[in-house]
Amino acid sequence: MAPPPVPRRIAISVALGTLLNPLNSSMIAVGLVALQGDFHVSLAQAAWLVSSFYLAASVAQPLMGRLADRFGPRRVYATGLCVVGATGVLVLLAPSYGWVVAARVLQAIGTSTAYPSGLALIRRLAGGRPPAGTLGLISAANTGSAAFGPVLGGLLVSVAGWRGIFAVNIPMAAAALVLALRWLPADPPAERRLTARELVRDLDLPAVGLFAVTMLVLLDFVLSLGGSPLWVLLVVLPLTIGQLIWHERNEPSPFLDVRALAGNRRLLGVLGQQTAVQAMFYLVFFGLPLWLQRVREFNPATAGLLMLPVSALAVVLTPVAATVIRRVGAGMSVLVGSLGLAIGAALLFTVGDDTGVLAILAVGAVIGLPVAFNNIGLQAGLYAATPTEQAGLAAGLFQTGRYVGAIVSTALLAALFDQGEYSTAGLHQIGLVILLVAAVLAAVAPLTPAPAGRHRPVPATGEPVTPARPDPVESPAGSDRAPA
Structure with a gap:
């Protein structure tokens, strides 16, 4: 059933x-x-x-x-x-x-x-x-x-x-x-109300603090690349990560269950794919407007309009990507997205100082094509790879991957545009980086969890998940139901 x-x-x-x-x-x-x-x-x-x-x-x-x-x-x-x-x-x-x-x-x-x-x-x-x-x-x-x-x-x-x-x-x-x-x-009623001390212990605030420091160090290093790079932070970063891992391995109620994460390779794979996909998306989303304004000298409003196909086409194609997942599986959706990303990156090499507006719009549309397939494909993969009791935490880490990808993209932009020297050659280098990463993403796409049809992920207990029925009051028939 x-x-x-x-x-x-x-x-x-x-x-x-x-x-x-x-x-x-x-x-x-x-x-x-x-x-x-x-x-x-x-x-x-x-x-x-x-x-x-x-x-x-x-x-x-x-x-x-x-x-x-x-x-x-x-x-x-x-x-x-x-x-x-x-x-x-x-x-x-x-x-x-x-x-x-x-x-x-x-x-x-x-x-x-x-x-x-x-x-x-x-x-x-x-x-x-x-x-x-x-x-x-x-x-x-x-x-x-x-x-x-x-x-x-x-x-x-x-x-x-x-x-x-x-x-x-x-x-x-x-x-x-x-x-x-x-x-x-x-929500289901809580078994019992936690005391303030139990709540603080359950939240594992020291780990939250270490995670925040790790993200701050990463952000500071990326921001420093626009001027005088703070290379010392590359020494600090692995130390904060190591301290976080050590703390969580010895914590009875960890904020990030590193043991469970290490044992769930499918989830780690999806999180890695998400970070790489978002880094490449933001590399275009940030880099192309910079090139349009600094090299082609379009005003910000025009540059923004020229970028609309990148995201607009992603919205339009989302139902198509959903159909692909239902019929063929999430791996095929991510594969289509990765190949589309590679084609869009290759087309960036055709963009130059004299390229017409219609051609730029066409390239943006091709780059926007894979966004829907990658986004919904990886969401389906996350869904399938995550035990029910960790769904919220895993979804949060999935979104954190988006922000880490955005941060990584700014570092790449600083390097590829040579510390503010914006040029068409820099845009072509962006295309080369995206092309190489897209090739890797295409190679690992078949490993994305959530094949077509019914899929039951294995929770921590090792038993199949039995789908829960919604409350009858919340499950009206007819048009109120969304296709699953």
């Missing part, structure tokens, strides 16, 4: 919450200049609004996933939406730049609850088989919000100033919260 489909309204509710993170990560780009003028801060200081969001989200995603696994995904999801709405109010009243940065960090934490909580909830409802339709809806919402974030942000800045970028989260978070409370099934 096939596992039950996920009701469409649950998929919509989760998608509405998850889009807030990529939306806020991209909207801020068009507000930095206005914010810089209001508070009289340097560009480097203003850039901390971007860096602080990446750092906080990369740590918060797995932490929120752990909380969802421990205390219930609906509770964590709803709490995060309340935090997002509160940050919008806080910024409206912010008297100084420091308050804005603090609100930005809280915003990153609040928006980081949705994806790991949502995936944990969907896993509980759908059981072992990856619900391709539901994952496709979430993937399309995330990709679309990231693509249109700068467009929405530009409109908000022109109408309401830079504070409008934060204020728009108030009604969006409120709407998502209302739908979550109405549509998402209640």
Whole structure:
């Protein structure tokens, strides 16, 4: 018997919450200049609004996933939406730049609850088989919000100033919260209420701190590549990683169960693929606009429009990718994505100083083609490789891979564009790097978990997962069901 489909309204509710993170990560780009003028801060200081969001989200995603696994995904999801709405109010009243940065960090934490909580909830409802339709809806919402974030942000800045970028989260978070409370099934009751001391011990805060320091060291090193590289951080980084591993191996309730991760090679493979795919995506997503503005001298608005095919086509092709997963498997979806990425990278070699606008749009469309296949394919692989009781944490680590990929891409950009010397030759070098990485991704794509048809991952107990039935109240028949 096939596992039950996920009701469409649950998929919509989760998608509405998850889009807030990529939306806020991209909207801020068009507000930095206005914010810089209001508070009289340097560009480097203003850039901390971007860096602080990446750092906080990369740590918060797995932490929120752990909380969802421990205390219930609906509770964590709803709490995060309340935090997002509160940050919008806080910024409206912010008297100084420091308050804005603090609100930005809280915003990153609040928006980081949705994806790991949502995936944990969907896993509980759908059981072992990856619900391709539901994952496709979430993937399309995330990709679309990231693509249109700068467009929405530009409109908000022109109408309401830079504070409008934060204020728009108030009604969006409120709407998502209302739908979550109405549509998402209640969490199972806790066996017992933890004391404050037990809660602190269960969260494993020392490991969270070590993980945050590791991400901060990585971020600082990448940012230093734009000027005087801090090579000493390459010595510090393995030390912090080693300390984190040592601590977690001796922790009875670890934040990152390194023993379980080391034993789950399928999950490690998916996380590695995710980091590499995102690094290559952001290499194009950041690098091509820089080339368009610095070499071709297009204004920012035109450069943004020329980039729309990269993400727009990904949204359009998401249903196709979902169908591929259902019929052939996640490995084929990732293989198509990897080959498409290689073709797009090869086409970058045809772009030059005199290339016409239509040709640039065509290249962007080809580069956007594999995004949907890679994103939803790897989400299905993550779903299949993760034990049910660790679904939230694994989803958080999956999102952390996105941020690590983005950080790695900035380091590659600094090297390939020769410390700010933007050129067509540098763009071609970007194409070469992507082509080589895409070849490796294509080679390992068949190893992606989640074959077509019914798939039951093996949990920690070694027994097959029995798909859980949704609450009858939450499972109306007919059009309210999404294809799984």
